[in-house]
Amino acid sequence: VGGVRLTREEVVRENDPTNNVPESIYAKLGMQLHNRDNHPIGILKNAIFNYFDLNFPENFYKFDDLFPIVSVKANFDDVLVPPDHVSRSYNDTYYVDSQTVMRCHTSAHQAEILGQGHNRFLVVGDVYRRDSVDSTHYPVFHQMEGVRVFSLDECAPSGMDATSYAAVDLKKTLEGLAKHLFGDVEMRWVDTYFPFTEPSFELEIYFQDKWLEVLGCGVTEQEIIKRSGRTDCVAWAFGLGLERLAMVLFDIPDIRLFWSTDQRFTSQFLDGKLGVKFKSFSKFPPCYKDISFWISDSFTENNLCEVVRGIAGDLAEEVKLLDNFTNKKGMTSHCYRITYRSMERSLTDEEINQLQWNVRDAVENKLKVVIR
Numbered sequence: 495v496g497g498v499r500l501t502r503e504e505v506v507r508e509n510d511p512t513n514n515v516p517e518s519i520y521a522k523l524g525m526q527l528h529n530r531d532n533h534p535i536g537i538l539k540n541a542i543f544n545y546f547d548l549n550f551p552e553n554f555y556k557f558d559d560l561f562p563i564v565s566v567k568a569n570f571d572d573v574l575v576p577p578d579h580v581s582r583s584y585n586d587t588y589y590v591d592s593q594t595v596m597r598c599h600t601s602a603h604q605a606e607i608l609g610q611g612h613n614r615f616l617v618v619g620d621v622y623r624r625d626s627v628d629s630t631h632y633p634v635f636h637q638m639e640g641v642r643v644f645s646l647d648e649c650a651p652s653g654m655d656a657t658s659y660a661a662v663d664l665k666k667t668l669e670g671l672a673k674h675l676f677g678d679v680e681m682r683w684v685d686t687y688f689p690f691t692e693p694s695f696e697l698e699i700y701f702q703d704k705w706l707e708v709l710g711c712g713v714t715e716q717e718i719i720k721r722s723g724r725t726d727c728v729a730w731a732f733g734l735g736l737e738r739l740a741m742v743l744f745d746i747p748d749i750r751l752f753w754s755t756d757q758r759f760t761s762q763f764l765d766g767k768l769g770v771k772f773k774s775f776s777k778f779p780p781c782y783k784d785i786s787f788w789i790s791d792s793f794t795e796n797n798l799c800e801v802v803r804g805i806a807g808d809l810a811e812e813v814k815l816l817d818n819f820t821n822k823k824g825m826t827s828h829c830y831r832i833t834y835r836s837m838e839r840s841l842t843d844e845e846i847n848q849l850q851w852n853v854r855d856a857v858e859n860k861l862k863v864v865i866r
């Protein structure tokens with residue numbers, strides 16, 4: 495399987511006024527962490543595939559090489575995301591041009607694959623979101639999508655209505671998956687909303703004294719089933735973030751580590767199995783720098799984070815709002831604290847100071863704010 499491969503030149507339309515994809519994001523295309531058998535993301539993918547192979551004799555068809563640049567229609571319209579939903583905004587999603595995005599979820603492939611007639615499938619791949627900067631957020635991460643279609647005839651003997659039948663099967667399947675990955679953990683279901691499912695749920699697991707959201711799922715909206723050319727069917731779907739789970743399973747403390755090529759990281763996963771706990775090589779010291787400015791109406795935190803990442807790359811560990819006030823003239827000031835830290839070495843004062851000056855310049859030039 496595989497979508498049409500475009501060359502980098504074909505997708506980089508820097509001159510399109512609607513393009514908001516920085517170079518650093520294009521650079522992630524084709525990295526395929528999920529297709530590396532000795533990388534935590536690839537290991538987790540294989541473990542999930544393995545669970546489905548073991549438990550479903552009728553195989554789930556697996557897609558792990560679909561091209562991550564998709565139409566706005568596929569990413570949003572085909573899964574019924576309303577026209578005014580925040581996820582469509584330029585603040586949240588990377589647009590290559592006004593009709594084309596870097597997929598923000600693997601659900602972008604649901605409609606197409608259903609349309610091809612598949613009734614059970616898994617899709618794994620890199621997804622892209624503009625977001626804040628901290629130890630659990632990175633603008634590129636990986637998702638696993640699963641979809642299963644039932645005919646009403648399959649549901650009938652249960653005596654349940656088809657939606658309940660699908661919901662029960664969905665929960666059973668995903669609880670089994672969580673046990674397969676985590677062993678005996680405490681779990682709970684939380685009701686939620688997704689445009690493409692009704693009812694919709696999140697699964698949380700209790701881990702290290704906290705409830706951790708691990709996936710979203712639900713019973714597929716009938717409209718999606720109908721448009722796929724099916725009648726008398728019901729389906730479930732789930733989407734799960736691989737980094738989130740891998741951080742827990744492998745004890746990986748910072749999401750940037752997944753991108754590290756440092757042997758002290760990569761060498762720890764060579765056996766390609768779950769169960770290894772990552773041993774931190776000594777944590778290097780963080781360095782904090784604050785920046786204060788008067789914002790303009792168009793200011794957003796995601797834009798700030800992108801500027802910081804553009805300059806500091808993976809040396810930016812966190813960007814956090816410290817202070818926020820509005821003066822009598824109605825001007826609003828924000829103070830952000832930027833944490834710089836390398837996963838691999840100690841940074842010098844000189845290097846950090848230079849980074850911070852470059853960040854200040856870029857913030858002033860690109861964000862229309864006034865530094866204080």
Ligand code: PHE
Nearest residue numbers: 599601710711712731732733
């Ligand atoms: N696409 C959703 C997300 O990215 C997850 C999801 C997939 C939810 C399928 C329900 C069904 O958050």
